Amino acid sequence: MTLKVLVVDDSSFFRRRVSEIINGDPRLEVVDCAVNGKEAIDKTVKLKPDVITMDIEMPVMDGITSVREIMRRQPTPILMFSSLTHEGAKATLDALDAGALDFLPKKFEDIACNRDEAVSLLQNRVKEIARKGIFLRRSPVLSPAKSTATTLEKPDSLKKRHSLTEKIKQSKTPVQRAPSVFKATGKRYQLLAIGTSTGGPVALQKVLSALPANFPLPIVLIQHMPATFTAAFATRLNGLCNITVKEAEDGEMIRPGSAYLAPGGLQMMIDGRPGSSRIKLVDGGERMNYKPCVDITFGSAAKTYGNGVLSIVMTGMGADGREGARMLKSAGSTVWAQDADSCVVYGMPQAVAKEGISTEDLPLSRIAERIKVELNLV
Structure with a gap:
């Protein structure tokens, strides 16, 4: 057609x-x-x-x-x-x-x-x-600005979703559909990490604007975006959210209640130890498809925080975030994915879901709620 x-x-x-x-x-x-x-x-x-x-x-x-x-x-x-x-x-x-x-x-x-x-x-x-x-x-x-797109799928895509669901059911860590009432797992976290691409600006705005000012964790955000856009996007988010949102700077210490957006054209890593970690910005690299790259930030978070990361892969084209999420899972951290229905493009979340890396399949409208329940903020 x-x-x-x-x-x-x-x-x-x-x-x-x-x-x-x-x-x-x-x-x-x-x-x-x-x-x-x-x-x-x-x-x-x-x-x-x-x-x-x-x-x-x-x-x-x-x-x-x-x-x-x-x-x-x-x-x-x-x-x-x-x-x-x-x-x-x-x-x-x-x-x-x-x-x-x-x-x-x-x-x-x-x-x-x-x-x-x-x-x-x-x-x-x-x-x-x-x-x-x-x-x-x-x-x-x-x-x-206050909602998200959801998709009603054609029959052929429904068949693909059914096939994907069956594969996920057979994986070692099956993805759980969102329940009517969320329950905290009891895990303790030291960092929230979110990776997005196509559809990410509106999705991030919806999630971050619902978080309270006393949010207990630092947040790192990786959005595929040109260098001239990230500063403006961080400023916009900061004006809409209760938490502080800023474009990340090299060498700055990350603090609870603040979100750090990776600058376009660079790679953002986390250096140091939990409680005293800092942002490290490095050249994007000619061979890298994404600048910033979710895999790089997630991978550095796994090395620095081990099992203390709550990570979410949201709407976006491609598979960036899959390998970084795999490293996080191997270290004992938690990986969630946005569900297909609420993604503008179900690429990045699908990549972690079909590999059995993510453990929960969440609609965009409930991601902030799920985060708050997990951190005992409600």
Whole structure:
């Protein structure tokens, strides 16, 4: 089945460039283009595309306003294009709050080493977020900043989920579906570590904003995000949360009740001993696919804290976090995963679930509740 895409941008050059890339995949088809946000709304209602690519700065109506109105009238998966500037970061985060599912830098050379890589990245991202369309169209539209997307799956994906469930049941550590009432396991923790990618900004906001100011653990956050975005994202989270959220700095001591977001373009490690550990930032490395990388931070947490880490792998494309989570589990730490229904992309959580690494399968709407129960905060 071909996925229909609406391309929205006031630049004829960029519309043509994006359209050529999307049409280069036999599973994708650009059904039309729009030159501003108002036209995007009208064509979305008329054409009912499976995915929209949207610019932020446009005449007549900007992309953020358009996203908000589309999500009200004809909810559709939206991929934003943004500039890699501080202002671009703030605008992109506003677009995600308005309901967009993901974003890519507008300059493809900023996200890929060559044209083929950029083409593949854009095509795959469009196909991934298209999977959320069924849920968006059948569910009441809620404020994305205060809720999360869930998916209603097609029959073929239900078969895959059934197959996955059977495999998990046969693993040594079966994943437990969320019960109606959570109970603490009695374990003691010294660190909370969360890894996310696609869909992560809204998911992290939902979880962290529900934690109390007296949260007893330090938190490390690894979100796949460009370097110019992480500072703006940390600032936004800090303004919305009861806990302190900041972009991590090299050498700073991590303290309870504070969350440290890994800077884009670097790798974040934890050095020292429990109770006196510090952030260590190192070069991203040319051979690393992700900068920051969940595996690296999780792996360093396993070495520093042993069995004292509560870790969660949340929405995201790929399998980053699987090997780091494996190290944490081997050290005796706890690994949970976000469930398929509430992920924008069920890639990273699936990677730890199908390997039997995670022990609980949690909907996004209940992750904060589960954390508080586990730490005896409720």
